[in-house]
Amino acid sequence: MQHGKLIVLAASTSESTEYQRSTWRQMLLATLPARYARFMGTDWSTSVEVNADGTARTVPNGLRVVEALLSRRFGEENVAVCYPDQLDRFVGPATRVIGVHAHNPLGITFATDIYAGFYGRDCEPINAAEFRRLITHPAIAARRDHLKVIVGGPGAWQIEHKGLAPEWGIDCIVNGESEEAVEDLFERAIRGESLPEVVECKSPRLESIPTPVNRSTFGVVEITRGCGRGCQFCSVALRNGKSIPLDHILANVRRQVAQGADTITLTTEDLFLYEQGKRFSTNVPALKRLFESVSAVPGVRHVMLTHGTMAPVVVNPSLVDELQLAVDLSVNQHPDSTHPHKRYAMMFVGLETGSVRLFKQFMKGKSYPFRPEQWPDVVMKGMETMNRANWFPMCTFILGLPGETPADTRESLDLLHSLKDAKWCVIPTLFVPLDDTRMQNQESARLTRLTDLQWEFFFTAWRYNIDFFRRERSVQWKFNAGIPIYYYLLGRKLFGSAMKYPLLRLAHFPEWFLRRKLYLDLSGRRPGRFAAPAEIPIPEERRRPELPVLS
Numbered sequence: 001m002q003h004g005k006l007i008v009l010a011a012s013t014s015e016s017t018e019y020q021r022s023t024w025r026q027m028l029l030a031t032l033p034a035r036y037a038r039f040m041g042t043d044w045s046t047s048v049e050v051n052a053d054g055t056a057r058t059v060p061n062g063l064r065v066v067e068a069l070l071s072r073r074f075g076e077e078n079v080a081v082c083y084p085d086q087l088d089r090f091v092g093p094a095t096r097v098i099g100v101h102a103h104n105p106l107g108i109t110f111a112t113d114i115y116a117g118f119y120g121r122d123c124e125p126i127n128a129a130e131f132r133r134l135i136t137h138p139a140i141a142a143r144r145d146h147l148k149v150i151v152g153g154p155g156a157w158q159i160e161h162k163g164l165a166p167e168w169g170i171d172c173i174v175n176g177e178s179e180e181a182v183e184d185l186f187e188r189a190i191r192g193e194s195l196p197e198v199v200e201c202k203s204p205r206l207e208s209i210p211t212p213v214n215r216s217t218f219g220v221v222e223i224t225r226g227c228g229r230g231c232q233f234c235s236v237a238l239r240n241g242k243s244i245p246l247d248h249i250l251a252n253v254r255r256q257v258a259q260g261a262d263t264i265t266l267t268t269e270d271l272f273l274y275e276q277g278k279r280f281s282t283n284v285p286a287l288k289r290l291f292e293s294v295s296a297v298p299g300v301r302h303v304m305l306t307h308g309t310m311a312p313v314v315v316n317p318s319l320v321d322e323l324q325l326a327v328d329l330s331v332n333q334h335p336d337s338t339h340p341h342k343r344y345a346m347m348f349v350g351l352e353t354g355s356v357r358l359f360k361q362f363m364k365g366k367s368y369p370f371r372p373e374q375w376p377d378v379v380m381k382g383m384e385t386m387n388r389a390n391w392f393p394m395c396t397f398i399l400g401l402p403g404e405t406p407a408d409t410r411e412s413l414d415l416l417h418s419l420k421d422a423k424w425c426v427i428p429t430l431f432v433p434l435d436d437t438r439m440q441n442q443e444s445a446r447l448t449r450l451t452d453l454q455w456e457f458f459f460t461a462w463r464y465n466i467d468f469f470r471r472e473r474s475v476q477w478k479f480n481a482g483i484p485i486y487y488y489l490l491g492r493k494l495f496g497s498a499m500k501y502p503l504l505r506l507a508h509f510p511e512w513f514l515r516r517k518l519y520l521d522l523s524g525r526r527p528g529r530f531a532a533p534a535e536i537p538i539p540e541e542r543r544r545p546e547l548p549v550l551s
């Protein structure tokens, strides 16, 4: 392209790839150390598919939203969306703005840099290396005199936080939902006006959210935005809650399919907020209608989920049975599923802590309509109900919340132990004070400061995951043998001896040996502290109001 496009939008390959159709694999790209990934015996490819004209086939949905807005305002012939390797084809003398998407550009959010940190302090995750390759691309540097660089997306705050904008030649960082800001901002950039270093956006009105025109990574289609549960560490907690109208959702699904997607990822902070009634009451008929309508679109073979909460499943245990399509159309399979094709529905669920004290302090809305004191019961009952219906959730826990004491960590360990036989995946993360949250001024938790109990939580969780998801038992012994070697060569120097026995649990050392050194005893001699109750009473004053009647 000789002259270039007026507006070029770009996303890094590791944030755009659909490689092996695995969201799980893509998430690992956010955590694996770039330097050593190739030695890990697996193909951690960040390969992406390019259209015949050089544009990107799939990029994160947020960038597709921006593309839709800018194409409407400036004409689609003036906007190109591409990956770093194709920037040369679109950036030219006519280009005035480069808009870059940042999902997790430095890898400093929950669950990311901590894993790269196991390989040494200077190891950056693949996501960070790939983002740097994009933002420092020579095609952008060569045209700096006549174009502006604008970076937006859920992880844009990371660049601001680390003060990297000047070094990377970024003119403006856009934080938050950009629907009502982005067109005027790009207009100013095209005119060559100076831009504010940072723009903080407000939640848009529902009618300002456009239907994307092109295909997003993993066929992401938004069904709701925002969440009113108000957890203090969460950046989307402050976004206003709204459900996207079904006809917009279906129009988006049709566009995804028309461009080759056969999998649609219904994206939300909480599936059960979709068309909710008052005070978080789940609208089961609307959810069923959503699943039925999406799966009826010709070309849709799979439907995937993003996030959800436990409390609605406990309030209404038949909910997951009613949404059987989520299992039937899932891409995930596991031998422990009782589904005829061994499918299971996977959804991210934030459990975050077993400590009622911390739960009350930082996230009490999560258990509504149940009281914070009922949280462990809600988790146990919700897990039992989900598993029975072949929903195997992927659950996060946050270690190192501000003020966490050993007693709090023990409570989390007790809950973890009680879930020993659950069908799930548990992801331990470390507390990160995300910008735009009520905890943004608190201190981050650090691997180097984890206590022995926190290490025990960390590696017991991964031991559960290995045991539940392990496919090839033959390689297990190599993994087990490698762990003590890692500890003595590197782990001990980086993190001290507090990690030793927890790490040996990951290596399947016998429990008769470990139980003298650790808090939990996984040998089965002691039952878990919590069990799923037959029923959990909803406090009288929080009883569910009637749902609005659906048209």
Ligand code: B12
Binding pocket: 014, 015, 016, 023, 024, 026, 027, 028, 029, 030, 031, 059, 060, 061, 062, 063, 065, 066, 098, 099, 100, 101, 102, 103, 104, 109, 110, 111, 112, 127, 150, 151, 152, 153, 154, 155, 156, 174, 176, 177, 178, 179, 182, 217, 218, 220, 222, 234, 235, 236, 267, 268, 269, 306, 307, 434
């Ligand atoms: C779908 C999704 C995924 C999918 C697909 C990701 C993808 N690469 O496409 C999967 C499951 C794979 C995934 C993985 C991860 N994700 Co994710 N993901 C989401 C989710 C649920 C929806 C994203 C979405 O479409 N939102 C709707 C769009 C419209 O919002 P948006 O993306 O923010 O875009 C708006 C603005 O940001 C802005 N904008 C976006 N791009 C641009 C570009 C420019 C130039 C401008 C001006 C503005 C702009 O305008 C858009 C319209 O308002 C969000 C939560 C959420 N609801 O946003 C989390 C979220 C974005 N993910 C998050 C995280 C942490 C991750 C992981 C790092 C998780 C992990 N620990 O492994 C990985 C990273 C993967 C990777 N390689 O990049 C965090 C980000 C927090 C942060 N960065 O500080 C979020 C917010 C979840 C959370 N609550 O913690 N994710």
Ligand code: SF4
Binding pocket: 227, 228, 229, 230, 231, 234, 235, 236, 237, 269, 270, 309, 350, 363, 366
């Ligand atoms: S329930 Fe989830 S999305 Fe809602 S505020 Fe809490 S952490 Fe954020």
